[in-house]
Amino acid sequence: MISRSPTPYVGILAVAGTLALLPLYASSYQLAFAIGLLNFAVLATAWGLFSGPTRYVSLASVVFFGIGSYTVAIVGEVMPWPAVLLVAALIGGAVALVVGLATLRLAGIYFVIFTFGLSEMVRQLVTWYEVNVTLSIGRYIFLDITQTQIFWQLLALLAIVMLGAVALQRSRLGFALRVIGGDETMARHFGLNPTFAKLALFVASSMIMALAGAIMAPRWTYIDPAIAFNITLSFQVVIMALLGGMHRIYGPMLGAILMTFLFEALSNHFPQAFSLMLGLVFIVIVYLLPNGIVGRLEEGLARTRRKPATASAKVGERT
Amino acid sequence: MKLTRRQTMASLAGLGVAPMLGLRPKKALASGAPVKIGYAISLTGPNAGGAGTTILPNYHLWVHEMREKGGILVNGERHPIEVIEYDDRSNSEEAVRAVERLINQDGVDILLAPWGTAMNLAVGPLFDRNGFIQATSTAITDRAPDLIQRWPGFFPLSGTAASWATPVVELMNEAREAGHIDDDVAMISVADAFGIDLAGAARRAFGEYGFNLVYDRTYPVGTQDFSSILAEIRNVKAFASFSYPPDTVAITDNAQLHDFNPNVMYVGIGGAFPMFTDRFGESVDTVLTHGGLNMADERTRDYLARHEEVTGRRADSAGSIVMYAALQAMEQAIERTGTLDNSVIAEEMKTGTFDTALGEISLASQMMPDIFKVGQIRDGYVVGLGPQDVPGRGEFIMPKQPWPAR
Structure with a gap:
């Protein structure tokens, strides 16, 4: 059940290592595109890390992403960059801990509503603070961080997240999570502690999202609560993860890749009808790919494997 | 280890396609070659209302008028105009990506600014790094004087809050x-x-x-x-x-x-x-x-009439004319310098005076002087x-007339 082969680790490192050379020959538009893609791949994978096994649908991705961005806006110019990233991850993790302790006992649908409300609440809190305390709503980020550096950071983050996800899946905690996702009551009877497991995963996933927000922030120069806590991001992440398929580690990442290409193609060829086309595509996804692309691929694979067997049986009957 | 192989292939397929999209090198403008004008602006999302009122109709009007004259005059020859328009969906990250695309993929000669303070600041470093002029009447920030220092091609026409x-x-x-x-x-x-x-x-x-x-x-x-x-x-x-x-x-x-x-x-x-x-x-x-x-000025009234005639809608009374005047100044600067090199055009914009819908203007401060x-x-x-020192001030009628009975 629990595999110990090093192949996936080596594979992830090899792919990340190869992709790290991309900035050497890509144009800056291609690099910008790759950055957007990596950002969504990190967010969707982090989302799937928590939501895949536990089946909790979280709409709070943007809360942690925004916390990361705001951390950069506030301490970016007074601290060295690694410290800024550390602070962003810690704040994201601390908020996730508080939120998780309060809500992870809630059943599925209530959790969705809560996380949706949470992003609005955080946005309003930050707005209130800026309006009444700092008396200025926008914050400026003037950091000399190049696109290439952002690309490398996101790539490294994605590689670490993938390595962690594989390690987690093979660990006792990962096994426990699958049991919890299957049937929480049964898991309790086995002596597992579902609340702790869910909380640990939620905090880890949130820290990753906060890191992504921090890494991306230097691209925008100016942020305000409406930009940093834009709820659309949360929905995009969910759709990407669902498109890819959540029951595999690489599913959300695959969804993020396909969706980013789709977004780009739509906005280049149908700039006026982007939202309309996107809506149509979503409907198609929900109807045709209920288990995501990975689910569909596995179904197809299973069918082709079964076919030869049945064929030989028929041949056998005839003779 | 099927999973990893597939995962590997997915990532490779994903990122591997990106470089294939290709890069077009920038060439010198040949005779009869079109001049590419590009912009990414909020066609959808919360910013669409403002963008569609103050900025977009003026871009259309400006291009329409140049086309009527037979194109944009560069180095004594009129070149046809090709317009590339993207939607930033009121999202900073999209705006950054779309502008990258305009610069690197579409190879535009002239880049027009998006709508709003946040969008303009988000793409500001890109415009600056690639040496493009960024003139807008919709970015109002108290950091304008700093930003001008930082980005020499930035024209925050409306100035500070x-x-x-x-x-x-x-x-x-x-x-x-x-x-x-x-x-x-x-x-x-x-x-x-x-x-x-x-x-x-x-x-x-x-x-x-x-x-x-x-x-x-x-x-x-x-x-x-x-x-x-x-x-x-x-x-x-x-x-x-x-x-x-x-x-x-x-x-x-x-x-x-x-x-x-x-x-x-x-x-x-x-x-x-x-x-x-x-x-x-x-x-x-x-x-x-x-x-x-300044409703007494013929040029203002003429601008309002043309705006309504060409775009089918009335201009707003604030940022519209300011944006349009800046576009006129840029067009004249291109004619005078005979080049599409943005740094040369920007220099001319800062040193010359221009005949626009707002009258004779100078953009030496990189902000539009004398606007109401x-x-x-x-x-x-x-x-x-x-402000009271702007020429052509109208009459201040006091007190406000009472609301009509409902």
Whole structure:
């Protein structure tokens, strides 16, 4: 059940290592595109890390992403960059801990509503603070961080997240999570502690999202609560993860890749009808790919494997 | 280890396609070759209303007029114009990506700016790094002087937030001297970038002019019911709201509904938009708002007529003409320098003077000089009143006419 082969680790490192050379020959538009893609791949994978096994649908991705961005806006110019990233991850993790302790006992649908409300609440809190305390709503980020550096950071983050996800899946905690996702009551009877497991995963996933927000922030120069806590991001992440398929580690990442290409193609060829086309595509996804692309691929694979067997049986009957 | 192999292939397929999209190197402009003008602007999302009112119609008008003349004049020859338009979906990250695409993929010669402070600041480093001119009338920030230092091709035409708030207070002072109001002023502001910055600057200016701010409150973005606020300030004779378009409409509507009739009333963004006067008609004549035009100037009237004729809609009375005048200045700078090299054009824009819809202008400060920042609504447009040293100031009619009976 629990595999110990090093192949996936080596594979992830090899792919990340190869992709790290991309900035050497890509144009800056291609690099910008790759950055957007990596950002969504990190967010969707982090989302799937928590939501895949536990089946909790979280709409709070943007809360942690925004916390990361705001951390950069506030301490970016007074601290060295690694410290800024550390602070962003810690704040994201601390908020996730508080939120998780309060809500992870809630059943599925209530959790969705809560996380949706949470992003609005955080946005309003930050707005209130800026309006009444700092008396200025926008914050400026003037950091000399190049696109290439952002690309490398996101790539490294994605590689670490993938390595962690594989390690987690093979660990006792990962096994426990699958049991919890299957049937929480049964898991309790086995002596597992579902609340702790869910909380640990939620905090880890949130820290990753906060890191992504921090890494991306230097691209925008100016942020305000409406930009940093834009709820659309949360929905995009969910759709990407669902498109890819959540029951595999690489599913959300695959969804993020396909969706980013789709977004780009739509906005280049149908700039006026982007939202309309996107809506149509979503409907198609929900109807045709209920288990995501990975689910569909596995179904197809299973069918082709079964076919030869049945064929030989028929041949056998005839003779 | 099937999973990893597939995962590997997925990542490779994903990122591997990106470099295949190809890169087109920039060539010198051949005879008869089109000049590419590109922009990414909010066609959808919360910014679409503002972008579609103040900026987009002027881009269309400018391109239309150059095409009528046979194209853009570069180095003595008229070249056809190719326009590339993307939607940033009111999202900073999309704006950054779309501008990258315009520069690197589409190889545009001229890049036009997006709408709004946040979008312009998000793409500012990109415009600067690639040496493009970024001229916009919709970025209002107190950091404008810093940004000009940082980005030499940046033209924040509308200047700082303070420059929009102080003239409002000056007009209130005028009304006080004329005996229409006393020292008491009520002010409300929207809890967002524009509202906070302007209310902050207005607060200081009210203090300097010896006004007594009896009511000073912010309200959240999206507020539509102002009944309780208006009930609290019923007897105040001077009222200013630094609001956004939806709330500007709601405040005016609430004031009319509750018959709140101050002698001087200022409303924020939206008051100078055609949609505002379309909705309230003559009832809002003599209300003060942002922007303002010199209606006595023939060039202004000519601009308004052409705008309506070509785009099918009326221009707003604030950022529209400023944006258009800057485009005219850029066009003339291209004609004079005979090149599409943006740094040369920018230098000419900063040193020369230009004949535009706003008259003879110089952009030496990288901001548009002599534009009205407060005015009074009259017959569907805003008559410019302040700052007081702007030439062509209209007549300030006091007090505000009472609302018509509903």
